[in-house]
Amino acid sequence: MSDFDKLTPKQIVEELDKYIVGQSKAKKAVAIAIRNRIRRQKLSDEWKKEITPKNILMIGPTGVGKTEIARRLAQLSGSPFLKVEATRFTEVGYVGKNVDSMIRELVEIAVNMVKQQKMKEVEEKAKLNVEERILDAMVPLKKKTQIPFANIFGMQMEKPQQTDDYSENLRKREELRRRLRSGELDNEEIEIEIETSNSPIGFIGLPEMEDIGMDLSNVIGNIFPKQKKRRRMKISEAKKVLLPIEEEKLIDMDETIQTALELAQNRGIIFIDEMDKIAAKTGSSGQDVSRQGVQRDLLPIVEGTTITTKYGPVKTDYILFIAAGAFHVSKPSDLIPELQGRFPIRVELEPLKEEDFVRILVEPENALTKQYQALLYTENVQLEFTDDGIKELARVSYKLNQKLENIGARRLYTVLEKVLEDVLFEAPEIEEKIIVDADYVTKKLKGIIEDEDLTSYIL
Incomplete structure (x- = not known):
């Protein structure tokens, strides 16, 4: 049994808290789902066959942490993880990716994971x-x-x-x-x-x-x-x-492949993003019919079927599917009823507030401010963020999200990159310590924010 398998749902949430701010409902849902898989492994074969994963549908705007929750969960549990966009698939008979391809990609990831592990052993x-x-x-x-x-x-x-x-x-x-x-x-x-x-x-x-x-x-x-x-x-x-x-x-490749197939089948996680883009209202025609076709192609995979891969047949019955979408225009009830039934756990993620942006810049172990400090430290440049500097970065990012398209925490990337552009360009020639306070942030962004046309292109 791995160390992760010993973690309780509460402890899993605590681990996720190290990297993702807020969204306690979503964290709780995925922690329960992943713990149920561990519980299932301890059951007799008779019960194992009966208990299938409870798939999750995450509803919320972009940039609030949907993908990050699923990705971090997979990393913590050592599970093969694949993220796909539902919009990349097309109905059978049309030009585009076949929905079966995501299972083959997951298996490929599992094979590489096991292979790397075996290679490390030898x-x-x-x-x-x-x-x-x-x-x-x-x-x-x-x-x-x-x-x-x-x-x-x-x-x-x-x-x-x-x-x-x-x-x-x-x-x-x-x-x-x-x-x-x-x-x-x-x-x-x-x-x-x-x-x-x-x-x-x-x-x-x-x-x-x-x-x-x-x-x-x-x-x-x-x-x-x-x-x-x-x-x-x-x-x-x-x-x-x-x-x-x-x-x-x-390494024995036959043994590696068999282990990988077991891993993909019993511990694989597939994150299907942009689920709302393939939702279509009943009675629609044209493009919406094709969207319904994609849903119908997805249905047997989520329900449980066997997919042929170059490594051998793979059963999808026990793969955990986490779907996500903003659902601004469409709503979950616009999905075909059969597919809705395959995602019994619904979680709504909350939009980020200004105070959440402050926490995102400071609290996570991989916070953006810490990333830039580490990058510049390699050039012997000291970078310090003051409390008022972080609050100003959060305020500007939140305001831009309200004014322009709301892209959630991703706005912090564009704002921070613009604020630190000169420092990143001039390093390592900078000798003094760089202090990013509220005045520094205002000075770097003032001209851009005042010009609305420029703001929409740059930030």
């Missing part, structure tokens, strides 16, 4: 293999002899060196090994062999093979043998290039 052994390959390039213990015409088939023979030469080279290798480990040889250049896949055939005008569950590049790549290319590089670079190659050799 890292130390792989480093020793990399060491041997570098030493082989410097002082080989075996001589390679080419068979006549064997280059057509990529064949070559290796035979041990003479005993005297072998002993001498063995001694040299041990001396070089010591220097290699100490880093003395990092700037030395060597020539190494790297395998490259040979797939000379390209396909033009065909639909994406992944959309029909085929990995054509692998099929073609397996027909043609891998080629070896010799590359000259520094030893420090060779270590980085060879390490993932050697790690991949040590």
Whole structure:
């Protein structure tokens, strides 16, 4: 059991509070949903089959934290996470992405997650293999002899060196090994062999093979043998290039894929944004009919079906779906009834107030002010935000959201970037400490805010 699996819903909310300000209802809903998955894992197989995730529909304007809540939750739980926009999909028969593709993308993410984890487990052994390959390039213990015409088939023979030469080279290798480990040889250049896949055939005008569950590049790549290319590089670079190659050799890909499929099926999270854009009123025609078609294509996936991927079949019954949308023009009841029923948990996120903007700039562990301080500190530039400076940044951002399009907390990005533009440009030549107070913010934004046309383009 992982450390996350031991967390109670209250503790999960506390973890989310470190990164997201407010929205306690949404945090509570996702904490319960994810905890129920952990509870399900402890049940007997008979009950496991019966209990499916309670999918969530988040309703609220842009920039209030819908995506961030789902993403942070996935990071905390170590779950494969995919964010998609509902508008990228089209009804079957139209040009565009097939809804099945999101399951294939989730599986790809799961495979990469498990693969990285397995590679980390064999890292130390792989480093020793990399060491041997570098030493082989410097002082080989075996001589390679080419068979006549064997280059057509990529064949070559290796035979041990003479005993005297072998002993001498063995001694040299041990001396070089010591220097290699100490880093003395990092700037030395060597020539190494790297395998490259040979797939000379390209396909033009065909639909994406992944959309029909085929990995054509692998099929073609397996027909043609891998080629070896010799590359000259520094030893420090060779270590980085060879390490993932050697790690991949040590992991069992069949086991990795099976683990990844289980992970995607039982712990996968798919966040479907812009759900309101595919909602259509009953009796509508034209474009709205296509939107209903997308909903009907989504329905079996959310209900639970089996999707074919290049790694094998994947059941979607236990994947957690979190849908989100502003629902300004349309409303959740405009979704087809069957799809509405598949998102039983409804959570309304609150619009951000001016005081929320102040908290967003200060409280989260990854607050924007802390990010800019860390960035400029790399150039030895000290950046300090005063209380009145933060309040002014929040006031300006909130006011701009009321005046222009309301983009929520994302407005802070545009305002802060404009306020710190000169500092970011002039660093590292700045020697004095930069203090961002209310006067500093006003001075940097005064001309832009007064000109309404300029404001709409820049902020």
